[in-house]
Amino acid sequence: MKPIVTLTLNPAIDGAGEAETVRPTHKIRTRGDRYDPGGGGINVARVIAELGGAARPVYLAGGVTGEMFDALLAGRGLAGQRVPIAGHTRISLAVFERSTGLEYRFVPEGPAITPAEWLACLGVIDGLDFDWLVISGSRPPGLPDDCFVTLTRRAADRGARVVLDSSGPALAATLAAGGLALVKPSLGEFRSLTGRALADVDEVAEAARALVDSGRAGVVAVTMGHEGALLASREATLVRRPPPVPVQSATGAGDSFVGAMTLALAEARPVVQAFLLGMAAGSATVMSPGNDLSRRADVERLHAVLSAA
Numbered sequence: 001m002k003p004i005v006t007l008t009l010n011p012a013i014d015g016a017g018e019a020e021t022v023r024p025t026h027k028i029r030t031r032g033d034r035y036d037p038g039g040g041g042i043n044v045a046r047v048i049a050e051l052g053g054a055a056r057p058v059y060l061a062g063g064v065t066g067e068m069f070d071a072l073l074a075g076r077g078l079a080g081q082r083v084p085i086a087g088h089t090r091i092s093l094a095v096f097e098r099s100t101g102l103e104y105r106f107v108p109e110g111p112a113i114t115p116a117e118w119l120a121c122l123g124v125i126d127g128l129d130f131d132w133l134v135i136s137g138s139r140p141p142g143l144p145d146d147c148f149v150t151l152t153r154r155a156a157d158r159g160a161r162v163v164l165d166s167s168g169p170a171l172a173a174t175l176a177a178g179g180l181a182l183v184k185p186s187l188g189e190f191r192s193l194t195g196r197a198l199a200d201v202d203e204v205a206e207a208a209r210a211l212v213d214s215g216r217a218g219v220v221a222v223t224m225g226h227e228g229a230l231l232a233s234r235e236a237t238l239v240r241r242p243p244p245v246p247v248q249s250a251t252g253a254g255d256s257f258v259g260a261m262t263l264a265l266a267e268a269r270p271v272v273q274a275f276l277l278g279m280a281a282g283s284a285t286v287m288s289p290g291n292d293l294s295r296r297a298d299v300e301r302l303h304a305v306l307s308a309a
Contacts, residue, residue, distance in 0.1 A: 003054040004266055005130040006041035007151070009121070010110040010140040011059045011089060013069055014038030014291045016251070018096040022104055030095060036291040037072040038092065040137025040165055043252045043293060045078055047259030047281055050296050053266070055259075056081065058124055060113060060140070063088030081128075083121045087111020094251055094291065103249055112142035126154065132181075132266050136165040136258055148174040165258045167192070178216040182265065184258050184278075187224045201230065201239050208232035219271060221261065221278065223254055229282075231275040238272060242279060243305045248289040256294045257282035276306040 014037070017030030037046075045055035057078055061069050062085035069089045073080045090108040097104065125133070133155045135148055148170050152162045161181035164174055167189045175183065175193070190207065191198050198204045201224075208220040209232045220232040228241035261278030265271070280302035284294035 001054065001266060002129060002131050003056040004045075004048055004132045004134060004262060005125070005128055006045045006048075006055055006057045006134040006136060007121075007125065008039040008041030008057065008059040008137050009113070009135075009143065009147075010138045011037065011039030011042050011061055011069060012092045012107070012110070013065060013072065013089060014251070015091060015093045016095075016249075016289075016291045017093075018098055020097070021099050022095060022097045022102075028095065034291065035068075035072060037069055037076060037078075038252070038291060040255050040258075041134055042073065042080075043255035044134050044136050044165075044259040044262070045080075046076060046293055047256045048263050049076075049078060050294065051260060051263055051281070051299060052296070053263040056128065056130070058083065058121070058128070060085045060117065060121060061089045062086055062111065065089040065091060081124060083117065083124055085111060085113060085117045087113075094249070096249065096289070103251070105251070110138070110140045113140050114142060118143060118147070122150065122154070125151065130160055132161050132163065132262060134163040134165070134258060134262055136163075136255060139166065139168065139170040143170075145169040145173045146177070149177045152177065152179050163258060163262050165254065175211065175216050178214070180217040182219045182221065182258075182262065183211070183217045184221045184223065184254065184261070186254060187222055187227075190222050201227075204230055205232060205237055205239065209237060219265075221257070221275060223257055223282065225250075229257070229275070229279050231272065233271045235271050238275065240276070240279060240306065240309075242283045243302050245283050245287045245302070247286050249292075250286055251291055252293045253282040253285045256285040260294070260299060273307070277303050280306055
């Protein structure tokens with residue numbers, strides 16, 4: 001199987017730590033600090049590799065923080081391909097407050113991308129050999145709303161399938177153009193996309209099925225936090241609740257879902273089993289603190305539980 005290419009247009013150095021109490025004005029002393037290469041597509045690639053698959057992350061990075069990002073990614077054993085940009089790669093921070101069990105996440109907007117940098121990114125993607133492309137994460141400033149449409153059409157022209165996990169106008173524009181193999185919005189993103197309250201799971205299922213029936217996406221998976229996830233495809237419509245797990249951090253859970261489900265689809269597993277593997281990976285990530293993602297043993301154990309239910 002060819003490596004799954006993941007594209008991260010707005011990666012981040014993800015910092016994480018914990019503090020007793022988060023208060024305004026005062027210095028917040030943290031401990032247990034760590035830094036990881038992050039951003040949607042980077043996390044997806046990390047999970048694919050953890051589950052035994054091959055991934056090729058492509059990402060835009062620049063400045064001294066871009067160099068640090070390269071080193072962190074190499075330290076994970078991932079052979080990424082960097083598209084150089086002039087702006088500095090952003091640094092995000094997640095702080096777990098021990099006194100309340102709450103997590104605070106600070107996420108910068110990220111650097112603006114120039115037209116020349118965008119063309120260079122398209123050139124890199126055009127030069128790679130792949131059957132699956134995962135576009136995951138936010139659209140950075142400077143890129144048009146239809147930037148994912150361009151990527152999807154170029155991939156389709158070569159017979160590749162595209163997975164999209166993003167939000168806002170770029171998600172809406174790409175779905176309007178159609179041609180996606182899999183789209184994975186969160187419930188909040190799906191509500192914004194449809195302009196509907198989607199007050200119950202039946203309404204979520206109806207809206208997801210409409211996307212599939214229209215041909216705009218082959219598979220729709222809507223993640224709903226502790227309520228579980230919903231699958232809509234030509235083969236099945238399914239709602240499952242997650243297995244009970246100790247909650248540490250939700251950071252990267254959606255990316256883990258996408259990574260595991262995409263790998264299973266690329267391996268030609270049935271769509272329901274791919275969906276359940278995605279749920280297992282998301283739940284396994286919730287069990288991990290900070291920026292830790294799912295571990296293979298946990299994913300396999302939780303997948304067995306979900307498959308047996």
